[in-house]
Each structure stands twice: as structure tokens, then as C-alpha cells.
Amino acid sequence: MxxxxxxxxxxxxxxxxxxxxxxxxxxxxxxxxxxxxxxxxxxxxxxxxxxxxxxxxxxxxxxxxxxxxxxxxxxxxxxxxxxxxxxxxxxxxxxxxxxxxxxxxxxxxxxxxxxxxxxxxxxxxxxxxxxxxxxxxxxxxxxxxxxxxxxxxxxxxxxxxxxxxxxxxxxxxxxxxxxxxxxxxxxxxxxxxxxxxxGGRKPEDGRIDWKKPAQHVHNLVRTVAPPYPGAFEEIAGDKITLVRTRLVPASARPTLERSHGAQDKFFEGGRLYARCGDGNYLQILGIQINDQDASLNNYLKYMAV
CATH class of the missing domain: 3.40.50.170 (Formyl transferase, N-terminal domain)
Known part of the structure; x- marks a missing residue:
């Protein structure tokens, strides 16, 4: 044939x-x-x-x-x-x-x-x-x-x-x-x-809205993780891309809130966490800054902005 x-x-x-x-x-x-x-x-x-x-x-x-x-x-x-x-x-x-x-x-x-x-x-x-x-x-x-x-x-x-x-x-x-x-x-x-x-997706569709539920943000990160353009936010003129995240079990939420209140992002035990719009948390496992791989500790300078 x-x-x-x-x-x-x-x-x-x-x-x-x-x-x-x-x-x-x-x-x-x-x-x-x-x-x-x-x-x-x-x-x-x-x-x-x-x-x-x-x-x-x-x-x-x-x-x-x-x-x-x-x-x-x-x-x-x-x-x-x-x-x-x-x-x-x-x-x-x-x-x-x-x-x-x-x-x-x-x-x-x-x-x-x-x-x-x-x-x-x-x-x-x-x-x-x-x-x-x-x-x-x-x-x-x-x-x-x-x-x-x-x-x-x-x-x-x-x-x-x-x-x-x-x-x-x-x-x-x-x-x-x-x-x-x-x-x-x-x-x-x-x-x-x-x-x-x-339809198709554009790089701008990867912009993170932290008011969304944690599951939504996690899914967005998974959807556009490298080699796709990435889920990102902009802080102090820099582009911060989340490379990988993980949902934090609901059972851990009371412990995190007792230690850090309603902070949006914080380190706990060497781990970086982000609080989402539904009150649930993501652990941020990898980041890029201006499209370059970076240590999670590099995020510290943005946490007070």
C-alpha cells in the first residue's frame, strides 16, 4: 500500500x-x-x-x-x-x-x-x-x-x-x-x-493567579512546566517561574498556619511554601529566575517585596 x-x-x-x-x-x-x-x-x-x-x-x-x-x-x-x-x-x-x-x-x-x-x-x-x-x-x-x-x-x-x-x-x-x-x-x-x-495556548496564559485554589495553581504549573514556557509571576521586575510544585495535604494546614499565620510565602524546615486563594498550600520544589535555574533560597529577596 x-x-x-x-x-x-x-x-x-x-x-x-x-x-x-x-x-x-x-x-x-x-x-x-x-x-x-x-x-x-x-x-x-x-x-x-x-x-x-x-x-x-x-x-x-x-x-x-x-x-x-x-x-x-x-x-x-x-x-x-x-x-x-x-x-x-x-x-x-x-x-x-x-x-x-x-x-x-x-x-x-x-x-x-x-x-x-x-x-x-x-x-x-x-x-x-x-x-x-x-x-x-x-x-x-x-x-x-x-x-x-x-x-x-x-x-x-x-x-x-x-x-x-x-x-x-x-x-x-x-x-x-x-x-x-x-x-x-x-x-x-x-x-x-x-x-x-x-484552542491553542499562549505564554501569557501561564501567569499565576495566587487567588485561585491550590489545585488550580498546581495544575497550571504542571501544564506549562519546561520545556513549555512555564507558570510565572513577576516581582520587582523579575520573572519568577515555578518549575515544579506539590500539593500540601490538608492535614498539614493547621500546623503551617500556627507557625506562619496568613503569610503568602514562607520557608519552613528548609522548604518553600505558598498559600493559595482557598487557604490551601503548595510546596514549591523548583524555580527559575528570568528563565535561569535558581536555588529556592534565591526567592528570599522577593519575599519582602
Whole structure:
């Protein structure tokens, strides 16, 4: 079988390798140029193509007539999209003789749209996963082909969850690809009324509001912890980024309040604590100051500001 693959990021790398391992002929890969303004902490689809001798292109516009012509010339039986960052137009999808499929980083129909792993962590989900689905005119709206769940532990960062979802995506595609190639593709309902849709996130969305409950602030820190831009506050002209936090058990609250009253931030036994809007506490386990790693003791000079 002949495939055209739109791919980027670690999911793109691993799923492209699954296709090759299953004997799919990849006639063309469409990927992105890495941006000089982005922190590139993930593996390169273009690098895989160079390693395996697969032709690849990096067009800026997936709706361009030139791209349509190139995909058409490849005569794809299938089109796959693995973490490619643009929606593909319907006329392009129609070039696939036997179907066009996308790998999405959530358990659809939940968390359709952009950065689904980050949104799941922010909302305190205990589970997410990877879903292979048919591509349609609307984002993440086609029939579900297969999905694999992974746990989100209470202190997992979005980066750690992303690593699990990469494995889940690889397992999902490996498991269902023989059925797809045999013309027996499963098609399960993707009921959008039971799901949710979210847009992209900006660095400013990581600004901390200490009036929020401790669980909310903890989830925000986990959501945007490095390599993402980080949860931050600004004090005396400096940017303070929380790298990692932990919820303090409610049973410890009376002891902390007897020692420190209603202080917003304080050291106790060499540990740095912050009081949130609901009266509960976070232990701050790591910080950066102006995007540079710093000792927790460096926070002392900000506590009187």
C-alpha cells in the first residue's frame, strides 16, 4: 500500500516508523520547517526521512495547488496525519483511495483541537490517551478507528504525559494498522456532543493567579512546566517561574498556619511554601529566575517585596 504522511514532532516520528515496520510504502512525507523562535525539544521527522531515503517537503500552506499536485502525483492509497500542525483541506483528503486518518493526543471526543495534553492536565484529568480517527472537514470530528488510554498521575507534568501519549500513539497505530490495510477499518462513533473543543495556548496564559485554589495553581504549573514556557509571576521586575510544585495535604494546614499565620510565602524546615486563594498550600520544589535555574533560597529577596 502507498501512503502520503503529514507528520511532525515525536508522534510523527514514531508513527512514521510504525508504517515502515508494517511494510507500508511511504511515497511522500509533508512536514514543517523547525522555527528558530521555538524550543525544539522533540525529534525530527525530516531526520527520519533522510535516514530512510523518503522524499519530504515542507510547504507553508497545506491548501496550495502545488501541494495538491504533489500529493496527487504520489497516488496515495492512504493519507495519514501524525501531529502535523495544520488542518488538511477536504479536496486533499479525497485523494486517498482508501481513507485519510489522523492521530490525536486525547481520548476523543474529549479535548478536540489544539494542545490537548496540556488542557487535560490543566483540568485535572486522571486519564488521557491517543486516538486514531478519520479526518473530516471539522477538526478531530471523524469516526474513531482506535484509541489507547494512559494515566495522568497527580504530579505528572504535561511533558511527562506527552511521553506516555507518544507510546500510546505508537501502540494504537501498530495494533489497528493491519485491519486498515486489509480493508477492515473499525469505525466507532465520535459523538461531538459528549466532548469538548479547545484552542491553542499562549505564554501569557501561564501567569499565576495566587487567588485561585491550590489545585488550580498546581495544575497550571504542571501544564506549562519546561520545556513549555512555564507558570510565572513577576516581582520587582523579575520573572519568577515555578518549575515544579506539590500539593500540601490538608492535614498539614493547621500546623503551617500556627507557625506562619496568613503569610503568602514562607520557608519552613528548609522548604518553600505558598498559600493559595482557598487557604490551601503548595510546596514549591523548583524555580527559575528570568528563565535561569535558581536555588529556592534565591526567592528570599522577593519575599519582602
Amino acid at each position: 502507498n501512503a502520503v504522511v503529514f507528520a511532525y514532532h515525536d508522534v510523527g516520528v514514531r508513527c512514521l516508523k510504525v508504517l515502515l515496520a508494517r511494510g507500508v510504502r511511504v511515497a511522500l512525507v509533508v512536514t514543517h520547517e523547525d522555527s528558530a523562535t521555538e524550543n525544539i525539544w522533540f525529534n525530527s521527522v525530516a531526520g527520519v526521512c533522510r535516514e530512510y531515503g523518503i522524499p519530504y517537503i515542507t510547504p507553508e500552506d497545506p491548501k496550495s495547488p502545488q501541494l495538491f499536485t504533489q500529493v496527487q502525483a504520489a497516488q496515495p492509497d492512504f493519507i495519514f496525519s501524525f501531529y502535523y500542525r495544520h488542518m488538511l483541506p477536504v479536496n486533499l483528503l479525497a485523494l486517498a483511495k482508501h481513507g485519510a486518518y489522523n492521530m490525536h493526543g486525547s481520548l476523543l471526543p474529549k479535548y478536540r483541537g489544539r494542545v490537548p495534553i496540556n488542557w487535560a492536565v490543566l483540568h485535572g484529568e486522571t486519564e488521557t490517551g491517543a486516538t486514531l480517527h478519520e479526518m473530516a472537514a471539522k477538526p478531530d470530528a471523524g469516526a474513531i478507528v482506535a484509541q489507547t488510554a494512559v494515566p495522568i498521575l497527580p504530579d505528572d507534568t504535561a511533558f511527562e504525559v506527552f511521553g506516555k501519549v507518544v507510546v500510546a500513539a505508537e501502540q494504537t497505530l501498530w495494533r489497528v494498522l493491519p485491519l486498515i490495510l486489509a480493508g477492515r477499518t473499525p469505525k466507532l462513533p465520535n459523538d461531538l456532543s459528549k466532548g469538548s473543543y479547545f
